[in-house]
Amino acid sequence: MTAPTDPAASGSLAPVPEPGHPAAGDAGAAGLRLRVTPQHVRDYGIIVFAAALFIYFTVAASTFLTWDNLLNIVYQNATIGIAACAVTFTIIAGNFDLSLGSIFALSEVLGAWAAVHWGVAWCFPVTIGSGAVMGLINGLLVTKLRVNAFLATLASGLSFGGIAVGVTHGGLLITPSSSAFTFIGQHKAGGIWDSAIIFIVLAVVLQLVLAYTVFGRHLYGVGDNRNAARLSGLKVDRIVIQTFVITGAACGLAGLIDSSMTGSGTSSQEGLAGQLALLAIAGVALGGTSIFGGVGAVWRTVLGVLMLGMITNGFDLIAVADYWQNIVRGILIIIAVAIGFVVDRR
Amino acid sequence: MSTTALPHVRLDSIGKRYSGTKALDNVSVEVAAGTVHALVGANGAGKSTLGKIIGGVIRPDEGQVFVGGRPVRYASPRDARTDGIATISQELSPMPHMTVIENVYFGIEPRRAGIVQFRQMRRRYAELVAEWGFELDGGARVESLRTADIQKAEILRAVASDAQVIVMDEPTSSLTSIETEKLHRMIDVLRERGKTIVYVSHFLDEVLGLADTVTVLRSGRLVRTAPVAEETEESLVAGMFGAAAAAENFTKPAPATAPVVLDVSGLNRRGVLRDISLQLRAGEIVGVAGLIGSGRTELARAVTGADPVDSGTIAVDGTVRHIRSPADAMAAGMAYLPESRKDDGLFLELSVAANITFADLRSVAGRLGVLSLGRERSRTRELLDLTSVRPANPSAKVGHLSGGNQQKVLFARWLLRNPRVLVLDEPTRGVDVAARAAIHRLVNRLAAEGTAVLLISSEIEEVLGLAHRVLVMRRGSITREFSADPPLDAVMEAAFGLGGRTIA
Numbered sequence A: 001m002t003a004p005t006d007p008a009a010s011g012s013l014a015p016v017p018e019p020g021h022p023a024a025g026d027a028g029a030a031g032l033r034l035r036v037t038p039q040h041v042r043d044y045g046i047i048v049f050a051a052a053l054f055i056y057f058t059v060a061a062s063t064f065l066t067w068d069n070l071l072n073i074v075y076q077n078a079t080i081g082i083a084a085c086a087v088t089f090t091i092i093a094g095n096f097d098l099s100l101g102s103i104f105a106l107s108e109v110l111g112a113w114a115a116v117h118w119g120v121a122w123c124f125p126v127t128i129g130s131g132a133v134m135g136l137i138n139g140l141l142v143t144k145l146r147v148n149a150f151l152a153t154l155a156s157g158l159s160f161g162g163i164a165v166g167v168t169h170g171g172l173l174i175t176p177s178s179s180a181f182t183f184i185g186q187h188k189a190g191g192i193w194d195s196a197i198i199f200i201v202l203a204v205v206l207q208l209v210l211a212y213t214v215f216g217r218h219l220y221g222v223g224d225n226r227n228a229a230r231l232s233g234l235k236v237d238r239i240v241i242q243t244f245v246i247t248g249a250a251c252g253l254a255g256l257i258d259s260s261m262t263g264s265g266t267s268s269q270e271g272l273a274g275q276l277a278l279l280a281i282a283g284v285a286l287g288g289t290s291i292f293g294g295v296g297a298v299w300r301t302v303l304g305v306l307m308l309g310m311i312t313n314g315f316d317l318i319a320v321a322d323y324w325q326n327i328v329r330g331i332l333i334i335i336a337v338a339i340g341f342v343v344d345r346r
Numbered sequence B: 001m002s003t004t005a006l007p008h009v010r011l012d013s014i015g016k017r018y019s020g021t022k023a024l025d026n027v028s029v030e031v032a033a034g035t036v037h038a039l040v041g042a043n044g045a046g047k048s049t050l051g052k053i054i055g056g057v058i059r060p061d062e063g064q065v066f067v068g069g070r071p072v073r074y075a076s077p078r079d080a081r082t083d084g085i086a087t088i089s090q091e092l093s094p095m096p097h098m099t100v101i102e103n104v105y106f107g108i109e110p111r112r113a114g115i116v117q118f119r120q121m122r123r124r125y126a127e128l129v130a131e132w133g134f135e136l137d138g139g140a141r142v143e144s145l146r147t148a149d150i151q152k153a154e155i156l157r158a159v160a161s162d163a164q165v166i167v168m169d170e171p172t173s174s175l176t177s178i179e180t181e182k183l184h185r186m187i188d189v190l191r192e193r194g195k196t197i198v199y200v201s202h203f204l205d206e207v208l209g210l211a212d213t214v215t216v217l218r219s220g221r222l223v224r225t226a227p228v229a230e231e232t233e234e235s236l237v238a239g240m241f242g243a244a245a246a247a248e249n250f251t252k253p254a255p256a257t258a259p260v261v262l263d264v265s266g267l268n269r270r271g272v273l274r275d276i277s278l279q280l281r282a283g284e285i286v287g288v289a290g291l292i293g294s295g296r297t298e299l300a301r302a303v304t305g306a307d308p309v310d311s312g313t314i315a316v317d318g319t320v321r322h323i324r325s326p327a328d329a330m331a332a333g334m335a336y337l338p339e340s341r342k343d344d345g346l347f348l349e350l351s352v353a354a355n356i357t358f359a360d361l362r363s364v365a366g367r368l369g370v371l372s373l374g375r376e377r378s379r380t381r382e383l384l385d386l387t388s389v390r391p392a393n394p395s396a397k398v399g400h401l402s403g404g405n406q407q408k409v410l411f412a413r414w415l416l417r418n419p420r421v422l423v424l425d426e427p428t429r430g431v432d433v434a435a436r437a438a439i440h441r442l443v444n445r446l447a448a449e450g451t452a453v454l455l456i457s458s459e460i461e462e463v464l465g466l467a468h469r470v471l472v473m474r475r476g477s478i479t480r481e482f483s484a485d486p487p488l489d490a491v492m493e494a495a496f497g498l499g500g501r502t503i504a
Ligand SMILES: Nc1ncnc2c1ncn2[C@@H]1O[C@H](COP(=O)(O)OP(=O)(O)OP(=O)(O)O)[C@@H](O)[C@H]1O
Pocket: A021, B018, B019, B021, B022, B023, B041, B042, B043, B044, B045, B046, B047, B048, B049, B050, B090, B390, B391, B399, B400, B401, B402, B403, B404, B405, B430, B432
């Protein structure tokens, strides 16, 4: 990742001592050493974690550290990653979104429907646009009706999923085979799958927006202290709605990629749709973004998602059973989240 | 009061370090049983840190704490509480959705077979309140209370759990003088009954009048511990800062002919504000005095769009503005520094720089809303210098600053905006005497440059010292107006109403 800047966080990795207490006589001498404080462990432990896992798989499986395999991990996790990076915005602003998978499924189905009935070109605006509209609905439920985000998106997710099944009558919508349509999901540029490129570009853009724009800063503020954000002149509701719309549109994009890979639109909750919300949020949490809002970063989410992907990939390579993968994932998430509490309690 | 009491709490060579800062460095203090022991020092001197170590909120890196001669190392405030040590922290944090009674008895509810005995709890509460003479509606939800009342609830909670040692971190920073007086009488009673009080305050006159012993801290080091009889305000200030701080005297020009900047008329909010009309001229500082609950904060919030109003008009620079949100008020040129820095003011997880620039990010952003982090840092540094925040580090996390320094950061945010109308609600809450003087100078300078200032403070001296004009509020309306330098007595009388009955 580029620019792992986290303007909101206090700690700095640089070995430059904080200007200590002005009058504390020996602060200068003591501060010159690079001290690893508990805050550093909490804020940057994830990087060490990811590196350790990476090294372990490199040693344990000879085929792990190959260009193709690494690209493969990114490719396989592109759709999850896109949803996860976007929902990081929602979570940093202090909300939650459980409807990712259903938005993904319904936008994919609507896109496929549009491709069948109106022509392939319609697929692109319809998937992303319908995702954005679903995000808007979530945002309005949360802000205007003051429904708790957890419940609002759980409920809206059920409905979106239901509509998707209704449109497809529970089956598949096969899209007309057209190179224009399958382009995104089945094409490589410079040896890299387009979807992987989209994921990485989107992640970089979202991270830059978060770290270096007024909008990004506002997200941290709203998530950290809503009242203070409002009294500082922010239109808090509007910002919250925007995060949901961005997340919805990103899920639509993920749906577009998925249906482009398979050349169809499916409403099935068996596949990715059923797991998307949980996997994406797991990636966000593993990366160290606080689910209470106000703290986090998109680069963290990328690391989190890729770590989860790395576990699947690496364990497959060394032929460890599926259930072990889930056990390890669960443990990692617990450790990642618990570190914060342990450090704060000191 | 006993002079031969054995030390109830003894701190031996305590050290506590946070990344880059020594909050406490080799501090040894003995707190005798049955005394009031004050801790004084500049913002960031380590008073709260010391209080938290006694109360088991944090653990020292070095040194040993003894309670009643026994070495202890508490794992949590709960541990300390079972040992008879209660803490009332600087940033009050009760359970907001619960009632006062539930808060007071939280964790020590009278139970039978695991079932909480609510009736017994209510009866005990009534007894408790009667015993200590503190009036407070036990059924009120804590979130609906003003800071002073939450303070009372916390004190009741401490005595209800039969604490022997009570650590009070700036308990009076948001109390009016009447309530401070009440609190002090309550502390006297506590002391008479053998309780030990550790009392942190920036009000040196309070410390001298109340405490038996005072410990002065400077930059995390012990300066001295001495009986208050041997100290004066000057000697304490000299100990705290290493030099005497000059007293402030403001010249008050009367800008009677300056144009009216803020014109509020007929403002009403059912049950809260009644027919509020006021005018602020350019360069004028108007103080609002009144008891807690008289509607001062509500007035500030209504004017600045934080709370809705039922009727009334607000005009800025002669134009009637439709103000329905803080954003509208800010667009009209107003700025509001809220009463509670923790609830309504600061972003504790964000950096000092992010906090200061938050209300005016456009000023450090270029096209497309892209922030210039370099510009942000340099603007922040200027403001940190002006407000003397320590450590003056733009990337420090605000939640890690001491209480007074947090308050200065909040003040700096509104300074950056350079508003036409500045509404200040308790602007120097928890700020040490030197920094308070600096903030007063800044307010004065802003006014001299033409800003109209509405100043609310529980500290009547602050209002009288700064304001060109004083409005007195009572039960949601403005009942009196005084022009320059009214006598303190007259203002107090007006605040109480002619009958002299208390509201709070
Ligand atoms: N959690 C923390 N992380 C980092 N630094 C901290 C933390 N808590 C306190 N400090 C630092 O320790 C020093 C002492 O802080 P403390 O809160 O004890 O000051 P104080 O004397 O209570 O000041 P005030 O009068 O402003 O309340 C300060 O420099 C503060 O920045």
